[in-house]
Amino acid sequence: MCELLGMSANTPTDLCFSFTGLTQRGGNTGPHKDGWGVAFYEGKGVSSFHDSSPSCQSKIANMVQKHPIKSETAICHIRQANVGDVCLANTHPFIRELWGKNWVFAHNGQINNFVPRYDVNEAAFEPIGDTDSESIFCDMMNHLKQGLNRESSHQQIANCLVSFAQDYAQKGVFNCLLSNGDWLFTFCSTKLASITRRAPFGPACLTDADVSIDFSAETTANDVVSIIATQPLTLDEAWEVYDAGEWRLWQSGEVIARGMI
Amino acid sequence: MCELLGMSANTPTDLCFSFTGLTQRGGNTGPHKDGWGVAFYEGKGVSSFHDSSPSCQSKIANMVQKHPIKSETAICHIRQANVGDVCLANTHPFIRELWGKNWVFAHNGQINNFVPRYDVNEAAFEPIGDTDSESIFCDMMNHLKQGLNRESSHQQIANCLVSFAQDYAQKGVFNCLLSNGDWLFTFCSTKLASITRRAPFGPACLTDADVSIDFSAETTANDVVSIIATQPLTLDEAWEVYDAGEWRLWQSGEVIARGMI
Numbered sequence: 001m002c003e004l005l006g007m008s009a010n011t012p013t014d015l016c017f018s019f020t021g022l023t024q025r026g027g028n029t030g031p032h033k034d035g036w037g038v039a040f041y042e043g044k045g046v047s048s049f050h051d052s053s054p055s056c057q058s059k060i061a062n063m064v065q066k067h068p069i070k071s072e073t074a075i076c077h078i079r080q081a082n083v084g085d086v087c088l089a090n091t092h093p094f095i096r097e098l099w100g101k102n103w104v105f106a107h108n109g110q111i112n113n114f115v116p117r118y119d120v121n122e123a124a125f126e127p128i129g130d131t132d133s134e135s136i137f138c139d140m141m142n143h144l145k146q147g148l149n150r151e152s153s154h155q156q157i158a159n160c161l162v163s164f165a166q167d168y169a170q171k172g173v174f175n176c177l178l179s180n181g182d183w184l185f186t187f188c189s190t191k192l193a194s195i196t197r198r199a200p201f202g203p204a205c206l207t208d209a210d211v212s213i214d215f216s217a218e219t220t221a222n223d224v225v226s227i228i229a230t231q232p233l234t235l236d237e238a239w240e241v242y243d244a245g246e247w248r249l250w251q252s253g254e255v256i257a258r259g260m261i
Numbered sequence: 262m263c264e265l266l267g268m269s270a271n272t273p274t275d276l277c278f279s280f281t282g283l284t285q286r287g288g289n290t291g292p293h294k295d296g297w298g299v300a301f302y303e304g305k306g307v308s309s310f311h312d313s314s315p316s317c318q319s320k321i322a323n324m325v326q327k328h329p330i331k332s333e334t335a336i337c338h339i340r341q342a343n344v345g346d347v348c349l350a351n352t353h354p355f356i357r358e359l360w361g362k363n364w365v366f367a368h369n370g371q372i373n374n375f376v377p378r379y380d381v382n383e384a385a386f387e388p389i390g391d392t393d394s395e396s397i398f399c400d401m402m403n404h405l406k407q408g409l410n411r412e413s414s415h416q417q418i419a420n421c422l423v424s425f426a427q428d429y430a431q432k433g434v435f436n437c438l439l440s441n442g443d444w445l446f447t448f449c450s451t452k453l454a455s456i457t458r459r460a461p462f463g464p465a466c467l468t469d470a471d472v473s474i475d476f477s478a479e480t481t482a483n484d485v486v487s488i489i490a491t492q493p494l495t496l497d498e499a500w501e502v503y504d505a506g507e508w509r510l511w512q513s514g515e516v517i518a519r520g521m522i
Binding site for chain 1: 303304305306307308309310311312313320321324328348349350351352356357358360361362363385386387388389390
């Protein structure tokens with residue numbers, strides 16, 4: 001399988017600490033050695049990095065760990081291949097443009113023999129690689145494009161995404177992160193957890209590396225920063241575990257809508 | 262304006278030497294300090310890096326200079342902003358998916374008050390940022406999608422691209438690089454030059470940095486590597502300058518079609 005990491009914050013925040021923990025699981029503390037990727041929103045733009053080599057050894061990942069790219073929304077993925085070869089085209093997160101925005105998607109899980117519900121010759125979006133995950137992403141994007149429009153509210157979009165998630169979760173394991181830069185949609189089929197950090201900030205220590213941080217030295221009193229991951233990344237904080245079938249829509253570090261399928 | 266750099270090779274080749282020269286022009290030997298980006302094809306996947314900071318100071322650019330990412334086709338751009346703010350969304354190269362492939366585009370020049378020839382509500386592709394360049398790219402992609410199909414030959418695609426280029430070049434300055442990973446289309450409105458390196462390989466020295474290389478130590482006798490740039494990047498090699506209105510279609514380091522508008 002894979003591991004997911006997302007961030008939603010109310011001020012541009014770097015992901016260095018969490019990213020350092022997650023990337024250890026890419027061949028060091030975990031078996032997810034079949035590539036990794038991360039996308040950081042900066043305004044409407046996205047700075048993304050993808051590499052098919054193990055994240056614990058990747059020179060690009062090493063640079064991303066040390067170079068504080070500040071973002072309000074970020075999505076990261078480390079891969080343990082099940083469907084599709086180990087290659088760059090199969091490396092999450094996947095990115096497409098819809099209604100003049102970048103949409104970014106990462107998936108943990110597997111849906112065997114996934115059949116998209118669209119005609120490939122009519123579709124606006126189609127996969128480049130050969131993972132089930134990218135096919136599912138294109139399926140979601142094609143249906144959003146057909147069913148909604150650029151004026152749709154985040155509630156309308158979330159309603160659509162929840163109905164898609166319900167369908168996918170019946171066919172296999174579907175934990176996912178999806179953003180268009182305005183919000184971060186998260187769905188838990190089997191595993192996902194979150195933590196929201198706000199004042200008073202304290203220290204935290206990574207589970208996967210001998211690295212600790214004192215967030216009070218890195219933040220202002222108004223900062224709200226939430227991290228969402230398939231497995232908690234720190235030893236000494238109380239993560240809120242999602243229930244199976246639970247979704248949460250994040251914006252500026254806060255949950256703005258949530259529910260169960 | 263901006264500067265362009267493209268590579269077409271018959272074997273995966275790194276761009277470190279040329280990229281090191283080009284990035285000096287981003288705030289050091291040249292004024293193109295308003296961001297930079299590069300995209301490397303690896304199979305059907307693309308490894309891309311974008312940064313709105315000057316390339317001569319960028320930590321990401323520094324990593325790309327030193328980390329040999331091997332590719333058969335690459336497109337790089339350093340920006341001196343004319344239309345659009347300095348921000349990530351306005352940073353070339355722009356990337357879209359069409360017919361299950363990544364299409365990558367970079368532009369040197371300016372077309373004032375560019376008006377796309379498509380209805381935005383009908384369009385498959387629309388810009389995320391606010392540059393003329395991304396609007397032109399979306400215009401090309403929308404017309405390719407409408408006029409051709411996934412089975413179209415590279416000759417048919419080149420014919421289309423040449424007709425678009427002819428139109429754009431009448432409206433402003435339009436030097437461009439465009440690839441779908443199978444080939445690299447290049448068009449010269451005002452400036453573009455290329456060099457093809459093949460056995461016997463020799464040394465070369467950058468114009469913009471005190472860096473030289475002996476390609477014979479880096480290559481095999483069968484390698485063919487072509488570099489295309491708005492300005493020659495080396496002091497001691499004979500670059501073939503494009504004529505105004507000339508296009509060349511590259512594949513595996515060789516010109517497979519060429520002509521004049």
